[in-house]
Amino acid sequence: MKAKSAVLWGVNQPWIIEDLEIHDPKAHEVIVNWKAAGLCHSDEHLVTGDLVPDKSLWKDMGISDFFPIQGGHEGAGVIVEVGPGVTSVKVGDHVSASFVPSCGRCRYCSTGRQNLCDTGSGTLSGGMITDGTHRHFVRGTPVALLAKLGTFSTHTCVSEDSVIKVEDDLPFEAVALVSCGVATGWGSAVSRAGTLPGDTVVVVGTGGVGMNAVQGAKMAGAKHVIAVDLLEFKREKAMEFGATHTFKSMGDAIPAVLELTHGQMADRVIMTPGVMSGDLMAEAMTLVGKGGTCVVTGMGDIRDDNAKVNLFELSMWNKEIKGSIFGSLNPRADIPRLLGLYREGQLKLDELITKRYKLEEINEGYRAMRSGENIRGILIND
């Protein structure tokens, strides 16, 4: 079939809207008509090259070229076609994208860690996760899909492992937001950090992910939720999402947290800056108290292998640093769970959306994100 898609042809280039040719779905694949897609910072990492593996690795990844690639990994849509053997969804079902697929059978899926599903290893490689071949072509060239989803499109063909059925009265925008940023932030606070009632929690960076870490920490009963962000607009928003204090920088937050906690510092620090880097860890670990936890959720340069951490403090004060993908949640259980909280009015989603864009306006949406105008911009396909 024919579709439209925002395609990236190389690092530091604009998204280009292309005519897309999609082949029929093969076994265990479905075609989704995407209705809403979030403009997440992770896609920007493709543009800047942070997320682009070194050329020397491409051969091992089984690809000859990383580009062209279709962006978008937050999304909600409707199933319009199913391939043979598809059992979990049918035509007409409303679905959420899941940027980590969940096969339901590997060791990680089988033990409640679907965010680490073994099929996720193919997320940045070429063709379909089902059989490695391509279904998407632009100007006759096979094109890859970010996270095997490519939601910056009117339609794409994806594995059924990458979609999760949701109730059909939920707004597509809400579903799209939950599918990545909301779950990632909320889970970072609730699941990975393990926030407990009475805790002091610091969230560093309150964009589309961090804002939800603020919501999660609040819901888990944190006494203090301290939001750190450079931009005043985001600090104001953070207060609406449940923060009790805000600061411009970690440096500003350190003396204040010291005073708030009588010198004990924070129980949990959640790192959700737009671009993570090893340098940020020094101040982050200063914010963490004895026996406390630092969760690293934000992404930075794939080649950055230097983190500034005092390991003497780490061991003597029994601190811990934990990485987190998808907020350490299970997409198939937790996307519906979060949508249930939204339905009951306990999770803010509508308030996350700063502005809506058409597919053709994607570059304007990312410009606004870069200049800090948006908590979350969202693409809407009519």
Next chain:
Amino acid sequence: MEISSTRSSSVTRESSAESESCTWTDLVELIGSIPTPYYQFEPVATAQKVGYCRDVAGSPGHLFLGETMKTTAAVLWQTNTPWSVEEIELDAPGPGEVLVKIAASGMCHSDEHLFTGDLPFELPIIGGHEGSGVVQEVGEGVSWLAVGDHVVFGFIPSCGRCPSCSTGHQNLCDLGDRLALGKQLSDGTARHHAQGKDLGLMCLLGTFAKHTVVNEASCIKIEKDIPLEKACLLGCGVVTGWGSAVYAAQVSPGDTVVVVGVGGIGSNAIQGARLAGAKRIIAIDPIEFKREKAMEFGATHTATSMAEALPLIADLTWGTMANKVIMTMGVGEGAVIGEALALTAKRGRVVVTNIHPAAEMSASMSLLDLTLMEKQVVGSLFGSGNPRADIPKLIGLYREGQLDLDGLVTKTYPLEGINDGYQDMRDGKNIRGVLIY
């Protein structure tokens, strides 16, 4: 926002005031009235509705069943009558199903519960739910298995998508609610027939047969160099016992653990407690042979009864009693839970793994003791394990010599010897009898 919150509260309890006591059967009725969740995984039926076989010549959704074959199975026609070993007809696997040539099947006490009627499944039924074999034919759309694969059956299927499977509790997969159905998961019909009647399958498996057809959701692929006559035990008893200690009881290094009943489950609870670092493992069984076996599996002390164990444990622990008590008797009795709680320490945990009669509605226990001593009573199914993760994990332990499977098998029988095997079980002669085909 136009959505309403009515859906999530669609299950309203009418009149909680007027119902004085809600029994188990009331609960079952109540559960029956709850609408199927929107996400319910339909193994194949859904796929048919949306044009399942569209790449195959013929109309969408048509079942391309192959030739019916003949095989031998042990069928229970009436409770408390011997298993009838007879020729049956077996249809070819439908969509999502596989034909398995079964190599071996453990004789578990749960099948005896079919025989006595404690488990009120529809008859006639082919027994057996602890089996292993080789995939001989695969139906349309089977994606996880190929001909020649070695498999252990999971006595609870795991769909991999429902809320339980998605959070690491595959033992509670939503498909488990079809267990009592006894027919195929895909469409509720039977592939097994005898004397002109459809046959049910114990736990959707029916491993007391030389061949069976089951849904792929019930199969766990294993490595081919593991002896199938040992691997079959991983389908139920071994993981159930081992997991009861490791997952349900959460035995920690230094714990004092009591295992009540040393059969095919209890012997593995002992092995699990040992591997988890228990300081003392007190095995309780009235039969001397089982107490001796318990010491081989890692028990440090034995007693003939809980009453006999009480002063022993009090003495061993300076009166603080056991951290974990695991109930793995042949048949559970509500009347003895109080005794188990008496063996349990402050903040200790009693794990109820053994099957109690479905009609039993009460258990003896002092709830004051429960509160003041912060004791816990927890149920456990399949050792609270995940079939797809734990069966391969325990095979790995067997391979490394850290789990004894060989010592579990007391005697093997041909399929025709099934009634002798169950008599030996009733007489307490076996840790586990195994049928070898």
